[in-house]
Amino acid sequence: MRINEVYEHTPLQPCPPEEPCPPAGCNKVATQCVDIAAPLTLNPTAVMGTPTVTCQGSPCVTCTTDCGGTSCTLTFKQQVCVSVPIRYGVTMASGEPSIECTDEGCCCSCC
Structure with missing residues (x-):
């Protein structure tokens, strides 16, 4: 499973070229999107019960x-006639989640 989610934020407003930034600096917000993976492994299970055997009709002798x-x-x-009860199922084991920076860096149209 991969999750790539963009978070809402205020669009970046650059200082207009004709006006210098204030001496104390400009407030900026940087955005980096990441991919998060949460692995999940599924394994099948099948448990066989005790078989039962029943004879059908009479034997044929040659x-x-x-x-x-x-x-x-x-x-x-x-x-x-052989009957075998079977119980099917699935077990699951979650792996360690991981995080990775995306190649694009900024993943929103505001950049």
Whole structure:
């Protein structure tokens, strides 16, 4: 996040060239704009709960006999439903703010 804000102030009134400044000096207001950065880091969180598994319907069994007729292989298939509760969130950590002078120096039309 970057903030660049101009503050209201009275326009600078230079001494007219035909009149010299008073011997005590002239009152002036100098303005300098700055950029302020406030970093913020976001990190995702995801917490997995305990899964639950439920069988759907009855198992399907296939039987395959080997070529020599000496053994059978049984294959069991079962549809299962797995439910996993998940809680999503975000954590944030703010960094140290910083300030920097702008390259333009004066950032208002009065200069």
